[in-house]
Amino acid sequence: MKKIINEELIYEILSVVEEIPRGKVATYGQIARLIGRDKNARLVGKVLSRAEFYGKYPCHRVVNYAGRLAPGWKEQRFLLLDEGVFFKNENHVDMKKSQWDC
Incomplete structure (x- = not known):
């Protein structure tokens, strides 16, 4: 049975995002795994x-x-640079240096 996006799921996802430390990044898949939806x-x-x-x-x-x-989100790069996130090139974060180890 297909699960529906509801307020509880939304806040579950957002609460994980809120835990990502400054200067680190997480992936969409990493967040999905953390909430039990691999x-x-x-x-x-x-x-x-x-x-x-x-x-x-x-x-x-x-x-x-x-x-x-x-x-299409040009500000994202500047926000991450401001936090000290490392980049491999213009559009890619250096995941080895900057991925959140949760």
Whole structure:
């Protein structure tokens, strides 16, 4: 049976995002695993794309599995640089140096 996005799930995802330390990043898949939904990385991305409606969360600290920044969100790079996150190139975080070890 398919699970539905509800307020409880949204806040579960956002509470994990809130725990990502300054200067570190997590992946969508990593967050999905932490909430017990291993195969729902896209669901995490969908929730984070609407996070502004639920308060202020450090969603800029979430990247894809390869460290790629969210397409079309130019501010994300500057927010991460400001926190001391390491980059491999213009659009990819250095995951070896900056991934949250949770």
